[in-house]
Amino acid sequence: MSKIKVVDLILVLLIILEILLTTYFFPNNILGQKKNSFSAFIVSLAIGITVMVKFYDSGKVSLYKSNSWKSNKYLILFYFLVVYLLYKINYTVIHTIDYAKISDVIPAVRILAQRFLYGKYVYSNDAWASIHQTTHPGYMPMHWLPIVIAEYFHRDPRTITFLIWLAGTALLIQRLQNNPQKWLQIAFPSLLYLMINYLYTYNINVLGVTVEIMFGGYYMLLLTATNRNSYILMSLAAAFCMMSRYYIIFWFPLWIFVMLINKESKYVIKTIIGALVLVLVIYIIPFASKDWSILNIFTKDYERAAWGEWIYNLGEKGPNHLYAGNGFAFMIYEEYLHYDLLKGFHILKNLLMVIPMLTILALGFWYWQHRNKVHYKIFLLASFKIYLTFFLSLLLVPYTYLFMTGVWVSLALFVEQSMYSFDEKEKATIIMTMDKVKG
Numbered sequence: 001m002s003k004i005k006v007v008d009l010i011l012v013l014l015i016i017l018e019i020l021l022t023t024y025f026f027p028n029n030i031l032g033q034k035k036n037s038f039s040a041f042i043v044s045l046a047i048g049i050t051v052m053v054k055f056y057d058s059g060k061v062s063l064y065k066s067n068s069w070k071s072n073k074y075l076i077l078f079y080f081l082v083v084y085l086l087y088k089i090n091y092t093v094i095h096t097i098d099y100a101k102i103s104d105v106i107p108a109v110r111i112l113a114q115r116f117l118y119g120k121y122v123y124s125n126d127a128w129a130s131i132h133q134t135t136h137p138g139y140m141p142m143h144w145l146p147i148v149i150a151e152y153f154h155r156d157p158r159t160i161t162f163l164i165w166l167a168g169t170a171l172l173i174q175r176l177q178n179n180p181q182k183w184l185q186i187a188f189p190s191l192l193y194l195m196i197n198y199l200y201t202y203n204i205n206v207l208g209v210t211v212e213i214m215f216g217g218y219y220m221l222l223l224t225a226t227n228r229n230s231y232i233l234m235s236l237a238a239a240f241c242m243m244s245r246y247y248i249i250f251w252f253p254l255w256i257f258v259m260l261i262n263k264e265s266k267y268v269i270k271t272i273i274g275a276l277v278l279v280l281v282i283y284i285i286p287f288a289s290k291d292w293s294i295l296n297i298f299t300k301d302y303e304r305a306a307w308g309e310w311i312y313n314l315g316e317k318g319p320n321h322l323y324a325g326n327g328f329a330f331m332i333y334e335e336y337l338h339y340d341l342l343k344g345f346h347i348l349k350n351l352l353m354v355i356p357m358l359t360i361l362a363l364g365f366w367y368w369q370h371r372n373k374v375h376y377k378i379f380l381l382a383s384f385k386i387y388l389t390f391f392l393s394l395l396l397v398p399y400t401y402l403f404m405t406g407v408w409v410s411l412a413l414f415v416e417q418s419m420y421s422f423d424e425k426e427k428a429t430i431i432m433t434m435d436k437v438k439g
Helices: 003-025 033-055 073-096 105-117 147-152 157-175 183-202 204-208 212-226 231-242 248-261 265-284 294-311 329-336 341-370 376-393 400-417 424-429
Strands: none
Touching: 003 033, 003 183, 003 400, 033 329, 033 376, 033 400, 073 157, 073 183, 073 204, 105 147, 105 157, 147 157, 157 183, 157 212, 157 400, 183 204, 183 400, 204 212, 204 400, 212 231, 212 376, 212 400, 231 248, 231 265, 248 265, 248 341, 248 376, 294 341, 329 341, 341 376, 376 400
């Protein structure tokens, strides 16, 4: 087995471990809060670093052609089987979990979608009054806009969120079709099923009462777009991510910096213009321009809601969502519980801003020093995973479902990095060199 295949196998094992830490270990009390949080952090970080190390100082790297669906009939049947099993799980979730009795997330996004359909101002102060919420609607458009489709056709919103996620995974499966490592074409769908099945078995509420799986689709699209030369795809991915979960906000300047260093200024300009147009058309003009204060209100209401999770919803150890096996918020909580809890809350809030920015600066400095030893797109893929690891670990309220995005990013990273090779024996299947890689 060649070096590249060994590293891919290591990545598979790390991703399996990440899946177990995120969905299985903590619900079954295998490691406990502290060990689970630190283990999940280390494994997540190791995935990004492993990709970086794999290609570091490897000389020329090449990209396999991926614009084909040439698969044998048995592989196609396998894909259909996986999709059927995933659909069956989603169908069971929809007909088993009554989200209205457990969470207000889906009712909240449904209200916003309904207001949009009825021509009402979506972000009205009293929009959520019917579900007894006094906070101003704080969901960005790509959090609820796809649900408009479900409302219009009278479908369950979870069908739409599943289909968006499935679209992101299908794009990744397509990317693997010409990869000479055929086992990856089976490994990736299998990992997808493992993740969904473990969520269904041990943490079904993530699938049943949230729309988080949809954001996984957005971020899988982001990694695919990062590794291709389509500014339209990158604009869509960047805009969708910015207008849903905002994890991309600190990393995007690093993307611009690295692309400019590699003389991709025209591509960067087109991408930024495309993303800005989408944000203007989808969010700024129809909503924000009618009430510019909503941006500030979003931030304040988020902090108020997060603080509420720190002092209410208490379990045996403390706030339930701080002790759900993820993140480091519980450490700050314990440190300041008997001293000045509000001060600890604000310290973590500042860390959530400072540490990710320092991470981006450190990654940017490292790339500048080593830019001739690692392909810039491989660096961008791995850097996003590394950055996201720090960002998620410092969330004010580390809800379990938020960490699912990190796993979807790992799976997308696994596929996209496998598209590159530095194996001289595989030259016959390689179409481009490091000098100009196109997806």
